Amino acid sequence: EPEVTQTPSHQVTQMGQEVILRCVPISNHLYFYWYRQILGQKVEFLVSFYNNEISEKSEIFDDQFSVERPDGSNFTLKIRSTKLEDSAMYFCASTLGLVTDTQYFGPGTRLTVL
Amino acid sequence: AQSVTQLDSQVPVFEEAPVELRCNYSSSVSVYLFWYVQYPNQGLQLLLKYLSGSTLVKGINGFEAEFNKSQTSFHLRKPSVHISDTAEYFCAVSDHTGNQFYFGTGTSLTVIP
Numbered sequence: 001e002p003e004v005t006q007t008p009s010h011q012v013t014q015m016g017q018e019v020i021l022r023c024v025p026i027s028n029h030l031y032f033y034w035y036r037q038i039l040g041q042k043v044e045f046l047v048s049f050y051n052n053e054i055s056e057k058s059e060i061f062d063d064q065f066s067v068e069r070p071d072g073s074n075f076t077l078k079i080r081s082t083k084l085e086d087s088a089m090y091f092c093a094s095t096l097g098l099v100t101d102t103q104y105f106g107p108g109t110r111l112t113v114l
Numbered sequence: 115a116q117s118v119t120q121l122d123s124q125v126p127v128f129e130e131a132p133v134e135l136r137c138n139y140s141s142s143v144s145v146y147l148f149w150y151v152q153y154p155n156q157g158l159q160l161l162l163k164y165l166s167g168s169t170l171v172k173g174i175n176g177f178e179a180e181f182n183k184s185q186t187s188f189h190l191r192k193p194s195v196h197i198s199d200t201a202e203y204f205c206a207v208s209d210h211t212g213n214q215f216y217f218g219t220g221t222s223l224t225v226i227p
Contacts, residue, residue, distance in 0.1 A: 004157065033215075042118075043158070043204060043217035056214050091157060103215070105150075105157035 002026045004106035006092050012112045013082055021077045021109045023092030032075045033093040082113045116141040116207045120218035127195055128226050135190040135221045137205030147188040148206040200225045
């Protein structure tokens, strides 16, 4: 069964550093999402992406965040200057088309900011 | 905007016993509702979803959920749980654009042998 993959599984960085989290969505999917889950808290929506542009973003997704689909397979989330409170599990998801389609989630990247 | 409340953070249950995980939502518009399961060190996997039609929705692994519009609830049930059902369960809501999903805080289900 096709799956969404994410790399790395765990990223440790110093406060103020830039990080790039990578995701490979399912190959024929068209909609892509990033979520985060701070330890012990709910999964929070960050951004949705379609047709090479952001469809929707939450208030969490400020100027420090950006997303890109640099080629036909990768979907990246960049945090320009990490803060301690960015420490969380970050999930990528993709879906074929409409919301009625199933969102497939990756296993997540655990980001630790020191 | 929508929001989701999962009333129970932890639910222990004996193997082969029934279980209900509660979910309530709030929204000013019509919504789609979802239940996801997260096994340790894995991503979220869709259990079932309510889009329209019958209010009783059946999903994978023997789970089902009932949409109750008047009570704004979407509780998840299983008549007989198995050890392998031990996981974190998340309820989620989306408006009909699907551009944003709102998740609850999750319920940790522990099945006791």
